[in-house]
Amino acid sequence: MKRAIVPGTFDPITAGHVDVIKRASLIFDDVVVAVAASVKKNPLFDQETRVRLCKEATAEFANVRVISFDGLLVDLARDYDAHAVVKGLRAITDFEYEFQMTALNYELNRNLETFFIMSPPKYMYLSSSIVREMASMGGSLTGFVPACVEKELRAHFSEAYALAEKHGSTNIK
Numbered sequence: 001m002k003r004a005i006v007p008g009t010f011d012p013i014t015a016g017h018v019d020v021i022k023r024a025s026l027i028f029d030d031v032v033v034a035v036a037a038s039v040k041k042n043p044l045f046d047q048e049t050r051v052r053l054c055k056e057a058t059a060e061f062a063n064v065r066v067i068s069f070d071g072l073l074v075d076l077a078r079d080y081d082a083h084a085v086v087k088g089l090r091a092i093t094d095f096e097y098e099f100q101m102t103a104l105n106y107e108l109n110r111n112l113e114t115f116f117i118m119s120p121p122k123y124m125y126l127s128s129s130i131v132r133e134m135a136s137m138g139g140s141l142t143g144f145v146p147a148c149v150e151k152e153l154r155a156h157f158s159e160a161y162a163l164a165e166k167h168g169s170t171n172i173k
């Protein structure tokens with residue numbers, strides 16, 4: 001049984017995250033999406049909501065489950081008997097942080113390998129923070145996030161969307 005953990009803050013889960021999870025599910029037998037508390041990042045959505053959205057967004061993948069965690073990734077991997085961590089890698093800006101985390105986790109647990117799945121060009125620029133920013137200004141989210149996340153963001157930023165609708169759509173494709 002090859003089990004991988006896909007960790008993240010997922011605030012909220014984006015189409016880029018779903019792409020990574022889907023591709024991991026094709027390689028590993030069991031994929032555990034681990035939603036970190038990430039209290040220091042002061043997330044927009046609480047951990048329970050982020051878990052629910054991840055579950056809805058990945059419901060179609062039979063070998064994927066979603067859990068919440070608060071602690072070290074290496075401890076989670078030990079508890080779940082996982083020997084692989086899978087992360088998405090976008091532009092060069094991701095590299096330094098991911099390099100540091102991977103090196104640190106390797107020092108803490110030599111049996112834990114980190115694998116990176118490169119983002120396809122269409123998701124290279126996509127991040128949860130950019131999605132939050134667009135939503136806060138009533139911007140179109142189509143194609144950037146799963147439908148359940150779009151619904152949640154539109155409800156959260158209902159005033160911004162009402163205003164955007166009043167002044168005409170921001171989707172000018």
Ligand code: PNS
Pocket residue numbers: 007008009010036038071072073074101104
């Ligand atoms: O989506 P993010 O915010 O880039 O995910 C970061 C995450 C949750 C994967 C990372 O912060 C993490 O692994 N947190 C758990 C705590 C930990 O193990 N930190 C590294 C050693 S100090």
